[in-house]
Amino acid sequence: MTAVGFAGLGTMGAAMAANVARAGFHVRAWNRTPGRVAALLELGVTEAPDPAALAADAEIVVVCVSDTPDVEQVLFGDRGIAAGARPGTIVVDCSTISPSATRAFAARLAAGGISLVDAPVTGGSEGARKGTLSILVGGAPEDVERVRPVLAAMGTTITHFGPVGSGQVAKAVNQVVIATGYLSVAEGLALAMKAGLDPEQVVTALSGGVAASWILANRSGRMIENDYPLGFKVALHRKDLAIALALAREIGVSLPGSSLVAALEDGLIARGHGEEDQSSIARVIRGLSGMED
Amino acid sequence: MTAVGFAGLGTMGAAMAANVARAGFHVRAWNRTPGRVAALLELGVTEAPDPAALAADAEIVVVCVSDTPDVEQVLFGDRGIAAGARPGTIVVDCSTISPSATRAFAARLAAGGISLVDAPVTGGSEGARKGTLSILVGGAPEDVERVRPVLAAMGTTITHFGPVGSGQVAKAVNQVVIATGYLSVAEGLALAMKAGLDPEQVVTALSGGVAASWILANRSGRMIENDYPLGFKVALHRKDLAIALALAREIGVSLPGSSLVAALEDGLIARGHGEEDQSSIARVIRGLSGMED
Numbered sequence: 001m002t003a004v005g006f007a008g009l010g011t012m013g014a015a016m017a018a019n020v021a022r023a024g025f026h027v028r029a030w031n032r033t034p035g036r037v038a039a040l041l042e043l044g045v046t047e048a049p050d051p052a053a054l055a056a057d058a059e060i061v062v063v064c065v066s067d068t069p070d071v072e073q074v075l076f077g078d079r080g081i082a083a084g085a086r087p088g089t090i091v092v093d094c095s096t097i098s099p100s101a102t103r104a105f106a107a108r109l110a111a112g113g114i115s116l117v118d119a120p121v122t123g124g125s126e127g128a129r130k131g132t133l134s135i136l137v138g139g140a141p142e143d144v145e146r147v148r149p150v151l152a153a154m155g156t157t158i159t160h161f162g163p164v165g166s167g168q169v170a171k172a173v174n175q176v177v178i179a180t181g182y183l184s185v186a187e188g189l190a191l192a193m194k195a196g197l198d199p200e201q202v203v204t205a206l207s208g209g210v211a212a213s214w215i216l217a218n219r220s221g222r223m224i225e226n227d228y229p230l231g232f233k234v235a236l237h238r239k240d241l242a243i244a245l246a247l248a249r250e251i252g253v254s255l256p257g258s259s260l261v262a263a264l265e266d267g268l269i270a271r272g273h274g275e276e277d278q279s280s281i282a283r284v285i286r287g288l289s290g291m292e293d
Numbered sequence: 294m295t296a297v298g299f300a301g302l303g304t305m306g307a308a309m310a311a312n313v314a315r316a317g318f319h320v321r322a323w324n325r326t327p328g329r330v331a332a333l334l335e336l337g338v339t340e341a342p343d344p345a346a347l348a349a350d351a352e353i354v355v356v357c358v359s360d361t362p363d364v365e366q367v368l369f370g371d372r373g374i375a376a377g378a379r380p381g382t383i384v385v386d387c388s389t390i391s392p393s394a395t396r397a398f399a400a401r402l403a404a405g406g407i408s409l410v411d412a413p414v415t416g417g418s419e420g421a422r423k424g425t426l427s428i429l430v431g432g433a434p435e436d437v438e439r440v441r442p443v444l445a446a447m448g449t450t451i452t453h454f455g456p457v458g459s460g461q462v463a464k465a466v467n468q469v470v471i472a473t474g475y476l477s478v479a480e481g482l483a484l485a486m487k488a489g490l491d492p493e494q495v496v497t498a499l500s501g502g503v504a505a506s507w508i509l510a511n512r513s514g515r516m517i518e519n520d521y522p523l524g525f526k527v528a529l530h531r532k533d534l535a536i537a538l539a540l541a542r543e544i545g546v547s548l549p550g551s552s553l554v555a556a557l558e559d560g561l562i563a564r565g566h567g568e569e570d571q572s573s574i575a576r577v578i579r580g581l582s583g584m585e586d
Contacts (some may be wrong), residue, residue, distance in 0.1 A: 099488075122502040122503065122504075123502055134501050134502050157498065157501055159498040161491070161494060161495075162490065166488075166489075169484075169489075170485070170499075173481045173484050173490070173499070174481070174503075176480050177499060177504040177509070178503050178504050181474065181503075183550045184469070184471070184472070184473035187470070188466045188469045188470035190548075191465065191537065191540070191544075192462070194546050195392075195462045195465075195466075195540065195544055196455070196462075197454050197455065197459060197466070198454070205427060205454075206463075206466070208427050209416055210471050210507050210525075212507040213474065213505065213507065213508075214505040215506075232503075244484065251484075251487050251488055252487070253483050253484050253488075253582040254582050255484065255578070256578075257480055257550060257553060260550060260553060261550075285548070288547035289547050
């Protein structure tokens with residue numbers, strides 16, 4: 001069975017590595033902060049001392065870290081993946097990072113005969129645990145086909161959009177759509193509640209029509225309670241929105257709604273709510289409207 | 294069977310009156326522009342010469358016109374409903390108008406023993422034809438119960454939110470949620486298309502996750518084609534958004550996203566696109582981004 005390296009065992013990465021191990025792959029793992037492999041030992045996962053060693057033993061290396069500089073460090077830093085990987089190795093980057101940085105990383109890896117497939121995911125920690133992620137893939141067709149069995153162990157929907165970087169573009173699009181999507185529900189609920197309507201009755205009545213959305217169905221309750229357990233952190237969405245807005249600037253796309261949401265999320269983070277679920281954008285509208293926030 | 298008057302036979306009103314007639318009510322109708330009753334004659338609908346005459350023969354009078362001044366004219370203008378209705382008559386206003394004007398109209402009608410139930414609808418012209426509208430109702434409980442059989446002939450979901458005006462508040466909430474909802478899909482698609490992704494592949498991939506919405510599922514195709522058949526007119530949504538933003542100001546709610554959409558729709562209307570479907574907000578994002586708009 002293919003040997004798979006896993007770099008990055010955060011909430012998402014640990015759950016994804018576990019599913020890859022359960023699918024029968026030989027999984028070796030590394031995490032910047034030690035101790036995270038312990039929970040995976042019973043699945044037969046072994047620990048590598050650094051990314052170079054991880055890559056030396058693997059045909060496919062999955063990277064699942066936070067941001068563009070983290071990916072650069074894991075790939076090209078001291079004892080990074082590029083220092084250990086043999087030619088023919090494929091790196092699968094499941095982090096959400098810049099599409100243009102992704103293309104630059106791919107070019108640097110190609111010099112050593114290493115391929116890059118970008119494969120950011122949607123579906124959250126629950127999707128990572130259950131192996132039901134939607135995986136947004138960019139890369140050369142032959143590389144994508146080689147890594148598909150590993151992707152299939154992590155997610156149920158695998159969409160190949162085009163060359164390397166295009167999975168990251170699709171993820172940026174997703175983060176743009178949900179940015180204003182959360183704001184839309186937050187504004188509607190603030191209006192309903194301050195006007196004295198029963199907000200749950202409003203949600204039910206609106207759910208059958210044009211206003212229906214996953215966010216209305218699944219996150220309006222948090223906004224009504226004004227309590228925001230995770231979910232997906234505001235700070236991470238803001239990071240992803242920065243990637244999307246940078247991409248938009250690079251290619252000349254103007255996103256007034258997403259830019260507004262970025263500014264509102266900046267305020268939310270400044271006030272100490274960055275670790276809450278993204279639905280806490282409702283706090284901003286409540287605060288602007290003289291409601292408890 | 295209850296005698297029902299119908300004032301206003303536009304696209305929505307004509308279809309709703311037809312369903313009320315099909316349900317067995319004795320329907321008499323009036324429209325400001327003559328000739329609209331002809332298509333309803335085969336259903337046994339008769340024509341009244343003016344709203345006062347319409348109301349004199351009816352126990353329940355349904356009003357379905359465009360805006361707050363139109364409702365005021367039909368109710369209180371020369372030969373208006375108030376001039377003809379007997380005490381005990383209930384007016385059901387299915388127009389989308391100002392909640393505070395609705396409460397004021399209710400007080401003026403009450404002086405003559407006439408009740409008002411506000412009952413704006415969602416579900417569009419297709420819902421009006423099929424009798425599957427969602428009806429958002431405000432009014433005294435006993436009035437709402439008396440008119441419920443007529444509402445049930447027009448829609449499948451009837452939600453009573455509270456006292457008179459609260460149906461209009463719920464409709465304003467709906468128009469706020471969809472305002473930013475359309476913008477969210479328009480921004481995502483502009484980014485996807487200018488970045489070179491296949492937008493239909495993006496829609497499919499995003500439809501299983503947090504970005505899923507009725508608008509993404511049902512209106513992204515129009516935005517991809519850049520062609521905007523109705524649907525629901527930009528100009529009417531802008532009118533409804535003016536009502537929602539006025540309500541928000543009255544009660545001290547700040548709606549930054551909806552205010553932005555109002556400004557963008559103003560631009561769209563100024564450029565001659567007010568009669569297109571609301572999804573043509575995508576033209577604004579395309580235009581700002583140097584794409585064909």
